[in-house]
Amino acid sequence: MATFAYMKILIIEDEPSLRELMTRTLTSERHIVETAATFSEAEMKLADYKYDCILLDIMLPDGNGLKLLEQIKHSDGGNSVIIISARDSLEDKVAGLEQGADDYLAKPFHLMELSARIKSVARRMRGGQRCLTVGNVRLDPESNRVFVNDTEVALLRKEFDILAYFMQRPNHMIDKTALAEAVWGDHIDSVDNFHFVYAQMKNLRHKLTSAGASIEIKSVYGFGYKLVSEE
Amino acid sequence: MRLIYRMALRLSLALIPLIAIWAAVFYFTVADQINDEADDSLEDYSELIMIRVLGNRQLPPLNDGSNNSYSITPVSAEYANEHPDIEYYDAEVYIPEKRETEPARIMTTIFQDSEGRFYELKVSTPTFEKDDLQKAILSLIVALYLLLLPIIIGLTVGIYNQSLKPLYALLNWLDGYKPGKSHTPVPNDTDIKEFNKLNVAAQKAVERSEQFHERQKQFIGNASHELQTPLAVLGNRMEWMLNSMNLNEEQMGEIMKMKRTLSSIVRLNKTLLLLTKIENNQFPDSNRFDIVPMIEEQKELYDEIYAHKELDCRVTLPTKFEVTMNDSLASVLLDNLIKNAYIHTADKGSIAITLENGTLKVSNDGVAPLDGEHIFDRFYRNSGKEGSTGLGLALVKAVTECYSLDLRYEFKEKRHVFSVTLPENETKEN
Numbered sequence: 013m014a015t016f017a018y019m020k021i022l023i024i025e026d027e028p029s030l031r032e033l034m035t036r037t038l039t040s041e042r043h044i045v046e047t048a049a050t051f052s053e054a055e056m057k058l059a060d061y062k063y064d065c066i067l068l069d070i071m072l073p074d075g076n077g078l079k080l081l082e083q084i085k086h087s088d089g090g091n092s093v094i095i096i097s098a099r100d101s102l103e104d105k106v107a108g109l110e111q112g113a114d115d116y117l118a119k120p121f122h123l124m125e126l127s128a129r130i131k132s133v134a135r136r137m138r139g140g141q142r143c144l145t146v147g148n149v150r151l152d153p154e155s156n157r158v159f160v161n162d163t164e165v166a167l168l169r170k171e172f173d174i175l176a177y178f179m180q181r182p183n184h185m186i187d188k189t190a191l192a193e194a195v196w197g198d199h200i201d202s203v204d205n206f207h208f209v210y211a212q213m214k215n216l217r218h219k220l221t222s223a224g225a226s227i228e229i230k231s232v233y234g235f236g237y238k239l240v241s242e243e
Numbered sequence: 244m245r246l247i248y249r250m251a252l253r254l255s256l257a258l259i260p261l262i263a264i265w266a267a268v269f270y271f272t273v274a275d276q277i278n279d280e281a282d283d284s285l286e287d288y289s290e291l292i293m294i295r296v297l298g299n300r301q302l303p304p305l306n307d308g309s310n311n312s313y314s315i316t317p318v319s320a321e322y323a324n325e326h327p328d329i330e331y332y333d334a335e336v337y338i339p340e341k342r343e344t345e346p347a348r349i350m351t352t353i354f355q356d357s358e359g360r361f362y363e364l365k366v367s368t369p370t371f372e373k374d375d376l377q378k379a380i381l382s383l384i385v386a387l388y389l390l391l392l393p394i395i396i397g398l399t400v401g402i403y404n405q406s407l408k409p410l411y412a413l414l415n416w417l418d419g420y421k422p423g424k425s426h427t428p429v430p431n432d433t434d435i436k437e438f439n440k441l442n443v444a445a446q447k448a449v450e451r452s453e454q455f456h457e458r459q460k461q462f463i464g465n466a467s468h469e470l471q472t473p474l475a476v477l478g479n480r481m482e483w484m485l486n487s488m489n490l491n492e493e494q495m496g497e498i499m500k501m502k503r504t505l506s507s508i509v510r511l512n513k514t515l516l517l518l519t520k521i522e523n524n525q526f527p528d529s530n531r532f533d534i535v536p537m538i539e540e541q542k543e544l545y546d547e548i549y550a551h552k553e554l555d556c557r558v559t560l561p562t563k564f565e566v567t568m569n570d571s572l573a574s575v576l577l578d579n580l581i582k583n584a585y586i587h588t589a590d591k592g593s594i595a596i597t598l599e600n601g602t603l604k605v606s607n608d609g610v611a612p613l614d615g616e617h618i619f620d621r622f623y624r625n626s627g628k629e630g631s632t633g634l635g636l637a638l639v640k641a642v643t644e645c646y647s648l649d650l651r652y653e654f655k656e657k658r659h660v661f662s663v664t665l666p667e668n669e670t671k672e673n
Binding site for chain 2: 029030033037040119120123124183184185193196198199201202203205207211232233234235236
């Protein structure tokens with residue numbers, strides 16, 4: 013499994029259900045999580061404690077999250093901020109990133125997406141690369157290269173995308189339709205035959221095995237896959 | 244039929260009986276008047292003759308150059324009783340001087356002399372030729388009709404055009420009106436009450452429909468927006484169940500199915516949001532790019548995804564074709580057109596994508612023509628395929644409307660043909 017520091021995270025989100033799920037996900041990854049539902053509550057918590065990472069919803073019932081971001085960045089530059097916005101508008105994203113946010117997550121998002129972003133923040137905080145590592149396989153999303161025990165494995169575009177998707181979600185059940193949608197995009201919305209997924213999967217598995225990878229993409233029952241590490 | 248033509252036709256038809264009636268009345272009035280005059284002079288004439296007969300004086304000569312003539316016949320008492328004393332009638336009379344018969348007015352009078360003998364006096368005076376008068380009147384009437392017709396129609400057209408200018412201004416405006424698009428207010432520079440009212444009513448109706456359109460758009464946008472988070476929460480909870488509970492295969496399968504259904508709702512919701520965004524012109528920036536690689540990329544992608552259908556997709560593209568539009572919208576347009584062809588072609592069928600003269604054509608095998616009127620409507624579906632949103636072609640339509648492109652559907656030689664004229668105009672101008 014990947015090793016990274018566990019962080020103290022503040023979730024500023026007004027939607028209770030989403031807040032609960034985010035908390036649950038991040039807690040299960042052994043982060044220390046605190047939450048704030050409103051602008052004022054967040055302001056108070058930020059004044060009293062120091063957090064490694066702040067998940068900030070832009071639209072709060074009693075204020076604009078961007079203002080909070082300004083305060084966070086003024087008081088202390090040491091923490092990372094990931095903006096969460098239901099308005100997946102470009103302006104919010106640009107304004108947020110300009111004001112020093114580290115990342116941007118458009119609502120609605122998958123919790124696995126969230127945990128992947130948190131992992132990447134953690135890696136950056138340690139000054140490391142943005143590489144994903146599971147078992148003896150290392151994937152560099154920036155240069156699109158994959159290494160098994162430091163030996164590069166040549167993957168085609170789709171194979172790489174599939175592997176990246178699994179490596180962000182180790183030990184998770186992945187539905188083949190969700191995988192297809194993630195890799196092939198919205199183009200697959202009327203597809204009822206997933207032969208194209210099987211074909212890519214077959215090649216990827218073959219390449220991983222021949223390179224001596226300690227991870228394996230296993231079929232789970234008839235409907236999905238799971239990335240497991242043999243360690 | 245234009246209103247003015249109908250009015251002209253009706254006016255010309257209405258004139259015919261009117262003028263005919265007028266001609267008849269005119270004819271009878273003139274004839275009456277002439278007869279009256281003739282009768283008066285006959286009366287005087289016969290009185291003169293009777294006085295001379297009764298006074299045993301010399302009777303006037305039979306031809307005094309006036310073409311009048313008379314005759315006196317003794318009649319029996321019975322005859323006198325049976326006939327009225329004075330009687331007028333028209334008849335043809337032979338005039339010896341002229342040696343021809345002429346129409347004449349005749350008056351017969353029965354009188355008694357001092358010895359009780361009855362006489363019948365018949366005086367006649369030549370009168371007008373009825374046929375001639377009728378002919379003259381008829382030809383004059385026809386001439387009058389032909390003269391009046393252009394004048395009346397000309398006047399009507401002139402007055403009509405002048406008076407109905409505001410109506411045509413309104414109609415012109417309505418022709419150019421498209422719901423949801425920006426427009427100038429209804430023209431209303433008239434002081435005629437009726438048109439004023441009509442214009443005000445039109446303006447109100449347009450405003451109402453605009454408001455309604457706007458609200459509907461907003462509603463769809465807001466509804467899809469509000470749905471996003473709950474849908475994501477639902478999906479994430481299912482995810483949680485799949486990964487954190489020890490479920491058996493059956494339970495997992497059920498949750499997977501739920502997730503798949505959910506993801507089609509999410510997709511539908513996303514597409515509705517996209518559609519709303521396109522309709523709200525939220526993709527304002529255009530840039531210039533070559534669209535050919537985009538088409539090729541989409542084609543390759545669908546070739547891969549639909550490899551199992553063994554379709555034969557032929558592409559005829561120029562080496563380069565630059566368009567000026569938003570690249571996301573271009574991608575939406577191409578994606579949905581091409582995807583539509585791949586989805587709806589039967590296995591081993593053929594698809595053709597061509598780009599010629601600025602027109603992109605995507606055609607595929609088909610059995611029967613689709614309903615061209617509704618095919619671009621939201622949720623119009625022919626196949627009822629599960630998982631399809633029914634919004635693909637509505638997206639295509641929305642993008643083409645954004646750039647006022649020409650989008651057509653035809654069914655030719657057993658093939659569905661969709662064609663779009665791409666916005667490349669700027670190359671020609673520069």
